[in-house]
Amino acid sequence: MQKQIWKLEMFFNMTLNELQRNLERAHSVLNNIRASRSAFSVALTDTRLCVGPNREDSVVKYSSVFVNLGDGYSTDTGAFVAPRSGVYSLALTVYSDAGTPGATLAACARLRLNGRTIASPSENNLQDQEDSTSALLVVQLHAGDRVDVALPAGCFLCDNNNHYNTFTGFLLYATD
Numbered sequence: 001m002q003k004q005i006w007k008l009e010m011f012f013n014m015t016l017n018e019l020q021r022n023l024e025r026a027h028s029v030l031n032n033i034r035a036s037r038s039a040f041s042v043a044l045t046d047t048r049l050c051v052g053p054n055r056e057d058s059v060v061k062y063s064s065v066f067v068n069l070g071d072g073y074s075t076d077t078g079a080f081v082a083p084r085s086g087v088y089s090l091a092l093t094v095y096s097d098a099g100t101p102g103a104t105l106a107a108c109a110r111l112r113l114n115g116r117t118i119a120s121p122s123e124n125n126l127q128d129q130e131d132s133t134s135a136l137l138v139v140q141l142h143a144g145d146r147v148d149v150a151l152p153a154g155c156f157l158c159d160n161n162n163h164y165n166t167f168t169g170f171l172l173y174a175t176d
Contacts, residue, residue, distance in 0.1 A: 038083050039170035040073035041066040043163035050097075052156030053106070060109065060149040060157065062167050073169075079148040080167075082141040086174040090139060092149060094121060095132040095164035096157050107131040108155040112148050113139065122155070132164065143176065 042062035044051070051060065061078035073080045082088065096107035108122030118139065123131035141147070149167055151157065159165045 036084055036086070036171060036174045038070040038072050038086075038088075040068045040070075040080055041166065041168040042068075042073060042075075043167075044157060044159035044165035046161050046163075048158075048160045050156055050158040052151050053154045054151060056153050057110070057150045060151050060165075060167075062149075062165075064163065077148070079146050080169055082143055082145045082147070084171070084174050085142045085176040086140075087172045088139055088141050088169055089136070089172055090147060091134065091136045091166070091168040092119065092121060093132065093134040093164070093166045094123075094157055095130070095159065096123075096155075097130050106155045107133060107157065108152055109157070110150040110152055111135060111137070112150055113141070114146055117150075120152075138172065140175070 043064040043066065044060070044062055046064045052058075059078040061075060062073075063075055065073070065075065070083050072083050090111065092109060092111050094107050094109045106122070106124045108120065108124065110117045111119040111121075119135040119137055121133040121135040123133040147169065157165050
């Protein structure tokens with residue numbers, strides 16, 4: 001009888017040790033998933049504001065933050081810095097209001113990766129006083145890559161609490 005109890009105790013200890021190892025692996029995987037979360041969505045402003053037109057290109061600093069998981073987006077610099085290598089989805093919507101019918105209008109922006117333009121959505125229409133355009137991309141980023149939005153010379157953006165001008169990105173899957 002004592003031998004059977006000893007065997008059961010050994011079996012129980014081995015099973016318990018195996019469960020503990022599996023739990024530790026599961027915790028490790030979960031922590032890795034949590035560490036890789038990266039998503040941001042920002043708008044130009046919460047109040048009435050027009051930016052531009054400027055004489056030279058300038059970085060657009062979005063101040064209204066909807067979400068910033070992983071703290072990759074900086075309201076100070078206007079840039080998103082990829083926390084890890086992976087495939088990311090990036091979206092940009094720009095809107096402008098000339099203020100009066102017939103006024104010239106250029107709603108445009110440049111989505112840049114490390115200073116290099118990867119998309120240039122623009123709407124230069126004299127038919128009405130409001131224009132908007134969008135771009136959606138899936139791109140491969142490396143840890144430390146910097147993505148920002150530049151306002152080209154001569155263009156301007158207008159926004160208010162309706163959040164017409166947005167910049168969004170999130171990690172689809174990590175590649176490191």
